[in-house]
Amino acid sequence: MTELHEILYGSLLSPAQPPNIVGQIVSQARNRNEARGITGLLVFDGMRFCQHFEGRHHDVLALMTTLERDPRHMDVRILHRGPIERRRYTRFDLGLTQGEDGDDLAELLALDGQAAIDRFLALRPGFDVNG
Numbered sequence: 001m002t003e004l005h006e007i008l009y010g011s012l013l014s015p016a017q018p019p020n021i022v023g024q025i026v027s028q029a030r031n032r033n034e035a036r037g038i039t040g041l042l043v044f045d046g047m048r049f050c051q052h053f054e055g056r057h058h059d060v061l062a063l064m065t066t067l068e069r070d071p072r073h074m075d076v077r078i079l080h081r082g083p084i085e086r087r088r089y090t091r092f093d094l095g096l097t098q099g100e101d102g103d104d105l106a107e108l109l110a111l112d113g114q115a116a117i118d119r120f121l122a123l124r125p126g127f128d129v130n131g
């Protein structure tokens with residue numbers, strides 16, 4: 001049986017990125033993730049990213065290695081990683097959060113481990129998800 005894993009990490013948008021950078025990242029990621037069976041959610045608040053993704057162990061680790069080298073973001077910090085029994089997502093999406101809730105990701109990125117996962121999942125229904 002294939003072992004499923006999940007990773008939750010946070011990062012910061014690098015300086016001087018073009019305004020459409022998040023759209024570019026997501027359209028590329030959506031195709032690649034679908035091909036590899038990676039599902040999850042990337043959330044962006046205008047400054048910070050937080051991404052929760054899941055898939056086969058090998059694919060999850062390979063994606064994380066690629067992500068850590070991507071110069072479009074920085075200060076990449078893994079908040080939680082580990083095996084899961086079943087997927088929490090059916091596909092890969094982008095979620096946006098901003099305005100009054102602008103501190104959501106800042107607070108989340110200060111957490112670790114299960115507390116970080118629990119907070120992300122609690123915030124998930126409030127993220128404005130683009131199909």
Ligand SMILES: Cc1cc2nc3c(=O)[nH]c(=O)nc-3n(C[C@H](O)[C@H](O)[C@H](O)COP(=O)(O)O)c2cc1C
Binds near residue numbers: 030049051072073
């Ligand atoms: C915040 C952020 C999230 C990303 N999420 C994904 C993702 O979920 N899947 C993916 O394939 N690439 C994602 N990427 C892009 C990868 O870092 C990488 O550019 C892409 O996978 C192409 O890798 P390659 O140049 O080794 O082919 C993301 C990049 C950033 C900055």
